[in-house]
Amino acid sequence: MDLEDLKKRLYKKDGQFADRPKSPEEFSVGQSYVPTGEEGSAKQWQEPAPKKFEWTAKKKKLVWLSAAGLLAVAVCVAVGFYLWNRHSFDKTNVALNIYGQERIVSGEETTYVVRYKNNTKVVLKNAKLDFLFSEQSFPEDKESLTRQGNAYLASQTIGEVASGQEGQAEFKTRVLGDKDSQQKFWAKLSYQPANISSDFFNEASFESTIISVPLVINFDLPDRLVAGQTLNFSLKYLNTSDVSFSDLVLKIDYPADFIFDTALPSPAEGKNLWRLSEIGSREEGRILIKGAIGGKEGENKVFKAQIGIGRDDEFIPYAQAVSSPQLAISPLAVEQSLADEDKAVADLGQVLNYKLKYRNTTSETIGPATISVKINSQAVNINTITAPAGFFSSNNNTITWNTASLPELESLAPRQEGEVLFSLQLKDKLPVSDFADKNFTVLTTAQIDCFDVPLALVGTQLRGENKFEVKINSRxxxxxxxxxxxxxxxxxxxxxxxxxxxxxxxxxxxxxxxxxxxxxxxxxxxxxxxxxxxxxxxxxxxxxxxxxxxxxxxxxxxxxxxxxxxxxxxxxxxxxxxxxxxxxxxxxxxxxxxxxxxxxxxxxxxxxxxxxxxxxxxxxxxxxxxxxxxxxxxx
The missing domain is CATH 2.60.40.740 (Immunoglobulin-like)
Known part of the structure; x- marks a missing residue:
């Protein structure tokens, strides 16, 4: 029956198929229907026959496409891994270390070694090594270094570092500092791996501890000082090491009431700074200083000395010494001040009015006493010096008060006090003729003394002295x-x-x-x-x-x-x-x-x-x- 006849029978009203087969009572997946009998009306279900695998062209194409896909994926993975490996870089495989002494002696030369190694498989290009010294380091050949803040920075161009290549650099320096101070050093290796365009750097640090300071300084000062009297003391310095030190600076900070007179050797700058070209191994030296100290009884006067190196207008101390003797008062005391000024500073042409207080500090009567003030200054117009009840001698620039001009000096009762006045005027023009003519002052030295020593004070120096300095402003x-x-x-x-x-x-x-x-x-x-x-x-x-x-x-x-x-x-x-x-x-x-x-x-x-x-x-x-x-x- 062709297709047209089949459609006519199918869509015909009340149409039927007389030979429609009946369903089997049992059915198994894979069974086929097989007709029996002559007319084919008897039917039964039979077990299916095994199918043979047929290698069709379609199946072959599918297999080849699958294999090609897997191969492509494998190739992509391999290429991706290659590209990733080529363009990635692990800087932890670049080693950078600093080697040196962890315990050092201040001032002695020490060497720090920086070692680097390229443990990668990539060439490092444009490699550069920077080494930053501690702030208190004084390296060799400072002229070739640069400054980074307060520290010196050394830089070296390395260039290329091949895979597996290693190298090192040495940096010598002297480190100054107090005992137990920590001195930190830094190293930085910067470079560019050959397989990528990014820049990388590695850093390392190292610390040294100063365990001793070989330069020692000490004051030779008494435990008690007498206010107003001349003070002679010394400062001793000693190099306890086996190496010499050069280009050192030694400076002393005096108490506020100390009046400097002279020193041996003379200071290089001002009144408190000396330059020591060299202190050899085990060498010692001494500076002798003369002056006077003022103040109140019981005060502690702090003297501080430091030795170190000057660098770019900065002083870096190497060692220091401090002494603070207590101030005592002499039996007869005298003290000067400016009557109408808070500071001991004056301008050219200014009139200075002085007040001089004297006192018997003992429980004994003392007398007769004499008071004198010696005026030492190129800046004073001596024609203007006046002293009520006193006499000024232009021969020695001294004002004197005695019992003839001031009867109160005949006998000073225990704890008795008094005062005298004098005045002077500064010149309008200072005598400046060479470069040493600078930092002018008016120095007045006052003394009170008695030649008749009370029996209870026999063996005691009665004299009191006070030095007073007025600094003159520049014009x-x-x-x-x-x-x-x-x-x-x-x-x-x-x-x-x-x-x-x-x-x-x-x-x-x-x-x-x-x-x-x-x-x-x-x-x-x-x-x-x-x-x-x-x-x-x-x-x-x-x-x-x-x-x-x-x-x-x-x-x-x-x-x-x-x-x-x-x-x-x-x-x-x-x-x-x-x-x-x-x-x-x-x-x-x-x-x-x-x-x-x-x-x-x-x-x-x-x-x-x-x-x-x-x-x-x-x-x-x-x-x-x-x-x-x-x-x-x-x-």
Missing amino acids: LALKTKGLFNDSLLPNSGPLPPRVGQKTTYTIYWQVLNISNDLSNVSVEAYLPSYVSWQGKTYPGEEDIKYDAGSGKVVWNIGRLSAGVGVLLPVKQVAWQVGFTPSISQVGNTATIVKEARITGDDTFTGEIITSSVNALASEMPDDPGVGFAKGVVQN
Whole structure:
């Protein structure tokens, strides 16, 4: 039956298939239907026959595609692993270590070894080794090193480090420091692996502990000092090691009431700093110092000494010593002070009023007594010295009080006190003729004594002494000078100045410093709103700036040596301004630069020194080619 006949029978109304087979009573998966009988109407289910595997083209294609896929995955995994391995890097396989002595002696030379090794399979390119010394290290060949903060940094270019290659570098230094101090060193190896473009670095550190300090310093001071009396003491230094030390600095910090007189050897700077070129192995030395100490009974006076090395304006101590003897009072005591000043600091030309107190500190009557004050200073005008009830001798610059002029000195009862007065005036000009003429003072040495010693005090020195020092501030002078006719910074514009037209002027600031070194020196002034900053200065390296918002001009000088303008050339700077007058200024001169002020810190007295000058007008008094007539504004 073809397909058309089958459709007709299937869709025919009330159509049936007479030969539709019946379902078997039992059915097993895989059974096939097999007709029996002649007509094929009897049927039964039979067990299926085993199927044979047929290797078709479709199956072959599927197998080959599966195998190719697995192979591709394997290749991708292999390539990925290769690429990952090629472009990855483990820096922990680069070794970097520092080797040295964990326990060192301060000041002795020691060597630190930095070792590195490339344990990777990759070449390291552009390798560089940095070694940072401890802050208290003094390495060899410091000139070739750089500074990183307060420490020295050594750098070495290594270049390429092949796989398995190793190397090392040595760094020698002296380490200064107190006993038990920790000294830390750092090493850094930076590089670029050849298989990637990133930069890597490894770091290592090492610590050394200072176990001893071979340089020893000690004061030779008594346990008790007598206030006002001359004090002689020494400072001893000793090198206990087998190596020598060079370029050392030794300095002493005195108590506030100590008056320095002399020292042997003399200090290299000021009154408390010595430079020791070399202290050999087992060598010792001594510095002898003479002075006087003042203060109140029972006070402890602290003397502190340090020995070390100076580096870039910084002092690094190597060893130190401290002594604090107690102050005792002599039977007869005398003490000086300034009657109307809190500080023992004065300016040139100033009148100083002294108050001198005397006292019998014992329980015995003492007398007759004599008081004297010797005045030692090149800065005092001796014609101005006055002393009520006292006599001044210009032969020895000494004021004397005795029983003839001051009857109270005839007999001083136990614990009796009294006072005398004297005054003097400082010169207006100091005698500065060479570079040693600096740091001027007025030193007055007062003494009280009695030649008749009470029986109870036989064997005791009655004399009391007091030294009092007044430091003199430096004089800092400023001059403002203006010029139209100037070859340094040539000017232009109408003269006299005219309304609406700009006339330029050159302004000079000139500075003098007489007797003490100064720091943080600066000059400042303001420009009126009608005066403009032209941006021209000379010398070009001077630090002078203008703030357009405020009209303020500031010249930062910094450090200024004593004798500038006296023994050394005047310190000066030139700068140019422009003046454009308005109609309201016609017929008058105009202010070009307002009042200028200079300030600085006196490194000797510790005081802030100031000075000022008047405003500069358009008549330019220092320029003979201008004057009043050419300084008046014209329409």
